[in-house]
Amino acid sequence: MIYLNGSFIPIEDAYISVLDRGFIFGDGVYELIPVYSHIPFRLTQHLCRLQNSLDEIQLENPYTDHEWTELIEQIITNNEGDDQYIYLHITRGVAERNHVFPKKVMPTVFIMSSPLLVPSKELAITGVSAITANDNRWLRCDIKATSLLPNVLLRQKAVESNAIETVLLRDGFLTEGSASNIFIVKDKLLLAPPKSNLTLPGITYDVVLELAEEYKIPHEIGDISENDLRSSDEILLTSSTKEIMPIILLDGIKIGSGKPGEVFKQLYKYYQDFKVAIMRGNLL
Numbered sequence: 001m002i003y004l005n006g007s008f009i010p011i012e013d014a015y016i017s018v019l020d021r022g023f024i025f026g027d028g029v030y031e032l033i034p035v036y037s038h039i040p041f042r043l044t045q046h047l048c049r050l051q052n053s054l055d056e057i058q059l060e061n062p063y064t065d066h067e068w069t070e071l072i073e074q075i076i077t078n079n080e081g082d083d084q085y086i087y088l089h090i091t092r093g094v095a096e097r098n099h100v101f102p103k104k105v106m107p108t109v110f111i112m113s114s115p116l117l118v119p120s121k122e123l124a125i126t127g128v129s130a131i132t133a134n135d136n137r138w139l140r141c142d143i144k145a146t147s148l149l150p151n152v153l154l155r156q157k158a159v160e161s162n163a164i165e166t167v168l169l170r171d172g173f174l175t176e177g178s179a180s181n182i183f184i185v186k187d188k189l190l191l192a193p194p195k196s197n198l199t200l201p202g203i204t205y206d207v208v209l210e211l212a213e214e215y216k217i218p219h220e221i222g223d224i225s226e227n228d229l230r231s232s233d234e235i236l237l238t239s240s241t242k243e244i245m246p247i248i249l250l251d252g253i254k255i256g257s258g259k260p261g262e263v264f265k266q267l268y269k270y271y272q273d274f275k276v277a278i279m280r281g282n283l284l
């Protein structure tokens with residue numbers, strides 16, 4: 001059961017016009033919200049980021065946060081599984097093909113739920129491999145835009161190299177992954193690239209930094225050079241669907257000992273505990 005422009009309908013019956021500006025131009029924004037035990041994770045923060053994305057593309061938010069919350073709750077109830085992820089997507093609507101914003105057009109709003117299949121515990125124990133590539137995306141990566149062709153091409157490169165993610169470097173500095181944020185650890189210090197127009201402000205990125213603060217893991221935000229990345233002791237990847245994962249091989253070369261490191265192990269445990277606390281209703 002999905003939501004499309006005011007109706008809850010089976011996904012098989014959901015259609016949009018070929019003139020939808022999301023289809024024609026990728027003129028839209030989206031959010032992806034993990035749901036644990038029927039509870040959306042960090043919903044307020046996801047809706048806040050959605051508002052920023054909409055503001056940046058000058059598209060009026062069709063709903064209040066309260067309305068979004070009700071729609072998302074209905075989608076969760078109407079779909080099977082305790083753990084789901086909500087994908088929501090707003091485009092500038094249907095209009096004759098013209099780059100210029102159309103006047104008085106209703107946006108297209110689409111919400112769906114899929115099963116949330118987080119990486120297995122085994123992967124947290126063995127670690128995963130990643131490759132690097134030049135970050136050839138546009139300069140507004142802070143907008144969660146539906147036009148993801150560069151990210152798609154970059155992610156495909158990883159899969160073709162039997163890796164899980166492509167870590168991106170722009171002008172010799174780490175930005176993020178093709179669909180994740182990236183942290184490094186050097187001499188027990190957790191380092192995160194700063195938020196800027198070159199990265200998506202990840203909700204999981206914020207959670208990891210909050211956990212580091214709470215559990216007194218030394219951490220810093222600052223530019224990370226290619227050399228810092230390659231000579232780091234640990235590399236961590238975060239996203240709503242992958243949670244937190246250790247990258248142990250980069251371009252086929254071992255990172256640190258070639259095994260998940262101590263900072264990863266701590267943060268992984270704290271993240272899992274945090275989720276449990278949310279499911280018990282103790283936290284949001």
Ligand code: PDD
Nearest residue numbers: 178179180181200202203204205239240
């Ligand atoms: N992507 N950077 C990029 C480019 C991303 O696409 C994502 C997530 C992140 C991590 O953000 P968050 O922690 O809020 O999920 C960073 C989602 C999962 C996707 O597009 O499927």
